Amino acid sequence: MFDLLVVGAGLSGLQAALSAQQAGLTVAVIEARDRVGGKIWSVPLASGRGYADLGGAWINKSLQKRVGAYVDKFGLKTVVQRLEGKAVMQQAPGERFEFPFGVTPSDFSPEEKKSLEMVRDHIQAESLKPGPPRLEDDNVSLDQYVRDLGALPGTIKMVNIWAQVMHGLDSTEYSAAWFIDYCRKNRGLLAIRADDASGGQHLRFRDGAQSLATNIAALVGAPNIHLSSPVTSITDHGSYTSITTTTGQTFTGRKTIISIPSTMYKELNIQPPLPPRLQAITNATTLGDYNKAIVCYDRPWWREHGFNGYFASYVGPVILARDTSVDEVGNYCLTCFVNGKPGRGWGRLRAHERRAAVLAQLAQIFGHEEEVYKPIEFFDQIWQAERYSRGALAPITALGHLVEYVDVYGRAVGNLHFVGTEYSPEWKGYMEGAICSGEVGAGEVVQALKGRERANL
Template sequence: MAADGDRQASEVIIVGAGLAGLTAARKLHGEGVDVVVLEAQDRVGGRTYSKALSDGYVIDLGGQWVGPTQDRVIALADELNIERFTQFDTGRKSMSIGGEISTYKHTIPSLPIWSLVDLQWVIMKVDRLAKKVPLDRPFSAKKAREWDAMTVETWKQNNVRTAKARTAFDFAVRAIFAAEPNEVSFLHFLFYVRSGGGFMRLASIPEGAQQERFVGGAQQLSDVMADELGDRVRLEHPVRAIEQDDDGVTVRTDAATFRAARVIVAIPPTLCGRIDYTPELPARRDQLTQRMPMGSVIKCIAAYKRPFWRDAGYSGEMLADTGAIQLGFDDCSHDGSHAALVGFMLGENAREWTARPEDARRQAVLAEFARFFGSEALSPVEYAEKDWLAEPWSRGCYVGFMPPGVHTTIGDALRAPVGRIHWAGTETATQWNGYMDGAIESGERAAGEVAAGL
């Protein structure tokens, strides 16, 4: 990298060393472009975060699963020789409504017949409406303004007739967005459903978004790409300011100043708004960064001596409308040598629990596992969690979403470059928005834009 006075010069600067930023950097570097990646944290990976427990078993406290049609992330994993394995899904699944636990065998919970018919009709209707939303321009759908004027909750109240079908629908919305149905635009919901290939694909394990995991954790994808880029990746370099002029961009961090022809900002929209820009961002883009909140999630993992729930005939999958966690899965290793359960605090529940001590969360999570799978769940060999709301470099997880009124007023600013500034991140993806696959798509797109402008 060349020096320019007290500035470090390259052709392209990438802000953020998650999957989007590293994909963009890798693509450009492979085309002979001089790049530097500036990452605020002391690690790469962004919203993927793999951590080794004391016995060496690597767990995922961030993004974890992949599935069919997520072609980009699967191709990248194959290229990097990162092995995948099938998410355990054998046995009875558990659901708690109003504190009453029931079990079921298939993807859709067991419900009274009219509630089941109601829910299946709703799923078909959602998929039918979602097909009417253009993935590249959701705001151009024929009924975009009507759908963007309401929340998912409003649509649910008007279309889902039975109480238990409404509860099951709420389960899915919280699991997919880590947000409440009354927070998400119905137009954004339809876009997201189509982006992921349909309601059931988003919600399912077999043939769905939760079908497979990575041996050794999902963060490896970023770790290996960063290793390839070497000292072009700068950790603990939070970007504070971006200045652009007719000749290029100047990017300022706490540690150094960098100069380049163009910059790709590959972080969530809400974090984009925390950077100082000269000249200031156009009003529409600036407003967008203020109006795309992150989901709210605390991910909790308990490791055990053995998978006692499997022995009792349970799959480990659980849903609940009350209690500390709303969603859970078996989280054992690929070879069964390490046993674990993972649970999620989601939406408003996560916002309540983030204010409480970690030990209180731990006790509550273990009590929920015990309620579903027996008292042995109270005695893990280790417990780990990640409160994504407390993470300053994401401010939530899984993904930034659009409340009502955003798509149809300023949604066109989401991907549009601002001079020499280009935008990446899974929120900008058209396919598998919100997922690792979407992050990779966004990095490829932004790299293509930049390459065309050099």
């Protein structure tokens, strides 16, 4: 029998296992996939020029202390997010304009700029206030919230892009309280939106973000991580827990940490069943339509024309893109986010249709079709279709649920504990948040086991 069983080898699960080991506990990590990392997944380019990050990619070494410490510990190389050059805003089919990156788009009218800045500053101020989410904000959608502030139509559309980019849902589909609380846990709206040293998109990993997960997994130890082992049942026997996998293995442990998105709890056979109130909130959480298309070229041709690779679009299917090149290895890529409602339709297309739609939009945005239509590689990832993720980034609670079920959400039940970036008190939705939650969950287990007889393998 182990002291602790961990379901899921994403960053939360790996950190929970490592923290438990460091406290002297014996651990087994059980992972359905054939790899570690969860929604952190880096795939090699056929050209040999590095990796494409199909999942999480951005960090801030100075603001995210845990990730920063690991970067130093493992000697991982990072790349600063490139900002130099013009950005593009696509307002409608055939309508686009260029503007200096980092400012309110220049072609917005004075009234639209004032409206956008009013809403931005209001949400920033609310997200810097300490305290729990407000019930009245949890009972209205983000869309209705900004309308009630008097936002103009252009601002309403821009807030919808924020929602799509950040969470893979439209602003009509989740509560203002969830959005504001997410910002609160991430140093405010401006820090989430920023691509410079003040925000969450400052750095990327030169050799792919999964290098972080693989290095943490090495500390846990390969013999302690059981890959390709989907869980069929989890049972809390009162004095211990047991887990059975599709491979026919059975693991026993004094405690179990479940490190998968809460949206997927209902797919597990947990006995005895989770309490009704916990089922009520987790059965209703939603994972966003969060998709990536990564287009790789022989050279960064967009820079030659004065662009920095960033654009936003009300049209879609791509709603936002960034330059994610790693120049020192000759990896020149544009990462395109195809999220929210546009992502749902795009995700149902066949592979060649998805590629054609993205390239056609890049041609509309940047022109220079002769260069746009000659990528050397093209990747796409539809996280809703990924069996063991079912979407990204973090599960989002139903309207009114964040406040109503605060007493049970993420709380331990008997010998079962829950971790994941959705529960993190800081940098929720980021790698830092996943690691933070893993630490917290392991601490709960260590504290609960104090004074109890140790497990014998």
